[in-house]
Amino acid sequence: MRALNVSEPGAQPAVSDLPVPEVTDGHVxxxxxxxxxxxxxxxxxSGMMAEMMPHAYPLVLGRDASGVVEAVGAGVDHVAPGDEVFGHVLLAPPIQAGTLAEYALLPAASVAAKPAGLDFATAAALPLAGTAAYASVEALDVQPGxxxxxxxxxxGVGSYAVQLLAARGVGVVATGTPADADRLTGLGAATVVDHTAAAPVADQVTAAYPDGVDGLIDLVSRSAEGLPLSALRKGGTVASTLNAADEQALAAAGLTGSNIMATPVREVIEPLAALAAEGTVKADIAAVLPLERAAEGLATLAAGHARGKIIVNVGD
Known part of the structure; x- marks a missing residue:
C-alpha cells in the first residue's frame, strides 16, 4: 500500500510502498x-515525542481518517466489513501506525459509523480537532450570554471551538487577521481581533469589553506568560491545549483553568458527527490534497499558515 511515512526521526516524509497492516484483536x-x-x-x-513514548519505523503519519471497513478483529461488534466509518489512531506505544495510507489499522474504541449524510472529507476532519475543541468548551462551563x-x-481546532461556543449562545471573540474576519464571523464569531496588530490582543479585547471576557480558549501559547489573561474578568476560566494553564499564574490573576488532552474515542466523536450531519458545526476545510502532496500540507501546518483543516484524499 502507498503510505506517507518517515524512515527515522527527522527524516523528510515520503510516500512509499509498505505492507498492509494485519487486523488484530480489538482493532478495525x-x-x-x-x-x-x-x-x-x-x-x-520529527521524533520530538520519542522520549514520551517509543516510536517504531517506518512510522506512518496521520491520526484521523474516514473510509470503509475492510476487516475487524476479535471483540469488535459495532462495525462490520463494508461499513462506512471514521475514527482516530490513539497514541499508544509503540507509535508506528497512521492514517495517511491506503489502509489504516484503528483501535475499535475510536472508530464510529459515519452518518449517511456526512461526506468522507468532513468525517475525517472531525476526530482530533473536534474533540479538542469540544473538551475546551466543556472545560470552561460558560453559559449563554x-x-x-x-x-x-x-x-482546525479554533474553527470548531468558535462554532460550538456560538451554538450554545456564547459570544465569541476570535483572533485572526483582517483577511480572516469574514470567515470567522461566518463561523459564529461576534468580534474578530487582529493578532498581527501593534496593540496586544488583550488590549484590543478590553477596549471592546471593558469588564473583561468570561473565558479564554488558547490554542497557541506554550507558557502562562503568553496567555492574554488581562482580557478576562476576575473569576474567569481558561482552557489551554498546549499545557499553558499554570495553576499558580491563573490564581494570581484571580482565574481558574485547565489543560486539555483530547481523546477522540467513539463516545465523543459520534455526537460530534451528529452535530456535523445536522449542520450545527461544519468542517472548515482549507484544502484537499492528494497523498503525494500530503507533505506539503504538513509544511503548511508547521509554518503556522493553515486556515481550517487540511484533508488528504487517499482513495475513492
Missing amino acids: LIRVRNAALNAVDNALA QVVLVVGATG
Missing part, C-alpha cells in the same frame, strides 16, 4: 478514503 482495518492533517503529525515525524476569547481561532 479500514480502506482509507480521506485523512486529516494535525500538528501532532509533525511532532511525530457570556463571552469567550478564542486565541488561534483560524486553525
Whole structure:
C-alpha cells in the first residue's frame, strides 16, 4: 500500500510502498478514503515525542481518517466489513501506525459509523480537532450570554471551538487577521481581533469589553506568560491545549483553568458527527490534497499558515 511515512526521526516524509497492516484483536482495518492533517503529525515525524513514548519505523503519519471497513478483529461488534466509518489512531506505544495510507489499522474504541449524510472529507476532519475543541468548551462551563476569547481561532481546532461556543449562545471573540474576519464571523464569531496588530490582543479585547471576557480558549501559547489573561474578568476560566494553564499564574490573576488532552474515542466523536450531519458545526476545510502532496500540507501546518483543516484524499 502507498503510505506517507518517515524512515527515522527527522527524516523528510515520503510516500512509499509498505505492507498492509494485519487486523488484530480489538482493532478495525479500514480502506482509507480521506485523512486529516494535525500538528501532532509533525511532532511525530520529527521524533520530538520519542522520549514520551517509543516510536517504531517506518512510522506512518496521520491520526484521523474516514473510509470503509475492510476487516475487524476479535471483540469488535459495532462495525462490520463494508461499513462506512471514521475514527482516530490513539497514541499508544509503540507509535508506528497512521492514517495517511491506503489502509489504516484503528483501535475499535475510536472508530464510529459515519452518518449517511456526512461526506468522507468532513468525517475525517472531525476526530482530533473536534474533540479538542469540544473538551475546551466543556472545560470552561460558560453559559449563554457570556463571552469567550478564542486565541488561534483560524486553525482546525479554533474553527470548531468558535462554532460550538456560538451554538450554545456564547459570544465569541476570535483572533485572526483582517483577511480572516469574514470567515470567522461566518463561523459564529461576534468580534474578530487582529493578532498581527501593534496593540496586544488583550488590549484590543478590553477596549471592546471593558469588564473583561468570561473565558479564554488558547490554542497557541506554550507558557502562562503568553496567555492574554488581562482580557478576562476576575473569576474567569481558561482552557489551554498546549499545557499553558499554570495553576499558580491563573490564581494570581484571580482565574481558574485547565489543560486539555483530547481523546477522540467513539463516545465523543459520534455526537460530534451528529452535530456535523445536522449542520450545527461544519468542517472548515482549507484544502484537499492528494497523498503525494500530503507533505506539503504538513509544511503548511508547521509554518503556522493553515486556515481550517487540511484533508488528504487517499482513495475513492
